Amino acid sequence: MSTMQLGDDILGGRDHWVVRVTLATMFPPNERQLEAMADAADAHDMTVAARGPIVDDARDDAGMVFTAEVPADEIGQVPARALAIAQETCGYGIAMQVALVDLRICTAAVYEAEATRPDTPELLAATDVAELLGVSRQRVHQLHSERADFPAPYARLGSGPIWTRPAIEAFDKRWTRKPGRPARAVS
Incomplete structure (x- = not known):
């Protein structure tokens, strides 16, 4: 099945989707690496954010989150682009330890509703x-x-x-x- 068929058959013919790719790393990216990723992601109409706090020691939540709004036929390309950007900008040490840990595809309306929902528990x-x-x-x-x-x-x-x-x-x-x-x- 081609990506276009995937978009038409499974995704209900919607033309644009928000794709969020979460990558884990052994160590969080530093400010310089994050800025380099942001520049590279911008060239692909993507945004990037640190997954956890930017510190120098190992953390369970270390990594980054890439987000893009793309046509249905480009959904499959977003994780590969995010992984490539992370590997190219983080240097050899981190590049060898990047792993896809979450992939979220949703409509822009769902993404916006989730982004504006308070995240403080009751x-x-x-x-x-x-x-x-x-x-x-x-x-x-x-x-x-x-x-x-x-x-x-x-x-x-x-x-x-x-x-x-x-x-x-x-x-x-x-x-x-x-x-x-x-x-x-x-x-």
């Missing part, structure tokens, strides 16, 4: 966690200090720890509750 203070679990705020702090399977706080603020809703919901699903109050120690 956060819960102890009072919110207590309400979700059906316990007191004090019991939340007790669970946090006594149970190894209770989620670690997402962050600690001046007002206390905060958690993400998905972490607390996952805990709630696996938590086996015992009815009644725990027995007091007899002295």
